[in-house]
Amino acid sequence: MIKRCPFEVKARDGAARTGAIATPRGVVRTPAFMPVGTGATVKAMFPEDVKATGADILLANTYHLMLRPGAERIARLGGLHHFMHWDGPILTDSGGYQVMSLAKLRRITEAGVTFQSHIDGATIELTSERAVEVQCLLGADIQMVLDECTPFPATHDEAKMSLELSLRWAERCKVAFASLGQEGQALFGIVQGGVYPDLREVSSRALIDIGFDGYAIGGLAVGEGQQAMLDMVEVTNVILPHDRPRYLMGVGTPEDMLAAIARGIDMFDCVMPTRSGRHCQAFTWGGRLNLRNARYADDPAPLDAESACPAARYERAYLHHLVKSGETLGAMLLSYANVQFYQELMARTREAIAQGRFAGFAEDVQRRYRASGDTDED
Incomplete structure (x- = not known):
């Protein structure tokens, strides 16, 4: 598999590592924290000030942007980078988290997720193919597969069914990305499995078999507690490839990030700095x-x-x-x-x-x- 965002590990200290992810819009130094620009803005900050903080990469959200102002509109206006006045790399979340957080407004099927828009009540369908299409219309440098963020608590059987659905969606995302992705863009897989080590291993190995440019660990920091989160990070990172970036989604506090870095994580995002x-x-x-x-x-x-x-x-x-x-x-x-x-x-x-x-x-x-x-x- 061709690496679309080459990752170089430059130094290690135990399991902790520092390196660089190369993208056409710039190098992302790792460990990296991505400020969250969900709706094409890091709340209460000028883009120039975000850049001045030393941020190499931002996160934006597929679900929110496809609802407002719309991916096709952003594409017509020159793409997300131009639209939000940010010339560095952008990673887009696929919308999988909203599958969990907007549970009262959605229905999950094999095809994907049908949402009731929280803005105007309109019915929106988000499939694997549409998630990739939207991210490509936005022009995201690093894109995420559509997944179901397994809620906590969940039984072993519930977590297993959830991750299996996410794996089938991931395969479809890769097929869609092969035809829609542009040169230099990358697609990351997302490991699920709740708080069950055996399921995290199943998910990790299946995603490696599919083959992605990087791997995220999802479905954590959703109420399971720090130790359970770190246990899942540890068992997952033992399996994930050493030559690909590892991204712990939705984390977090300084303490959590440092503990996760000690276990081999390279990338983070969280709304905590701006929300706080x-x-x-x-x-x-x-x-x-x-x-x-x-x-x-x-x-x-x-x-x-x-x-x-x-x-x-x-x-x-x-x-x-x-x-x-x-x-x-x-x-x-x-x-x-x-x-x-x-x-x-x-x-x-x-x-x-x-x-x-x-x-x-x-x-x-x-x-x-x-x-x-x-x-x-x-």
């Missing part, structure tokens, strides 16, 4: 901060003196004032600072792996976050 920013929470090198708290009303210190982010230089007292007053600027500044913190965390992680000191670095960050514990006070 809009809810007055900051990720800093000193730990989590809740800027609603009264303790910051007279605090002249910068949000995070250790960060290079311009937004992190604003005083905590001023940020407290903004969030208490409901000013939009507060959400913008905290989102910017959070996204940059995540990028700085990845950059320092890559450096630590290359220098053979990842375990100590990860423990230091995790210790700071265990000690912070900033919660609501007022």
Whole structure:
């Protein structure tokens, strides 16, 4: 199989590794965190500021964009990169997560998923072929197969039936991609199987037999708890090819990402940095901060003196004032600072792996976050 996004591992430290994914629109340095631009925007941030944080790649969502403004419209307007003013690589989620999260609005069959649009109630059909077609119309550099994100909890039999359906969809996605994909675009498979090691192995080996440019681990961070998630990551990564990127979908906190990197994960995405920013929470090198708290009303210190982010230089007292007053600027500044913190965390992680000191670095960050514990006070 031709590798459409060549992946080079440059250094290892235990199971942790740092490397690079080559795409026509630029190199993605790994471990990498992808800011989430679900609807063709990273919420509350200018594209130029997202780029300035050090992000190499963004994530956008097939389901949301096919509903509004529509994949065909975006294609007519020059493709997703031009549309959202982002010239770097973009990975698109297939919409499989919405299969789970919008359970009251959908019906799953062998053909695919029939949704009732959450926007206007219209009936939308998302098949394997349509998922690939939409992602190709958008012009995504890395595309994901359509899958069913197995909910938690699920019995062994339920998880088995779910992953088998996802595998059949994955085969159809690869066939569709062979005719619709453009030079330089890549297709990733998604491992399912719930919290059952034997099913994760079945899914992994079947996807390897089909053959993909990279492999994602899906169906985690949905309520199973950190240890169960990490156990599934560990058993899956033992099987997945060493020369392909490994992507843990929908994760997460700094602690979760570092623990997953220690087990061989290369890529992450999560709405947490921007969602937390809009809810007055900051990720800093000193730990989590809740800027609603009264303790910051007279605090002249910068949000995070250790960060290079311009937004992190604003005083905590001023940020407290903004969030208490409901000013939009507060959400913008905290989102910017959070996204940059995540990028700085990845950059320092890559450096630590290359220098053979990842375990100590990860423990230091995790210790700071265990000690912070900033919660609501007022």
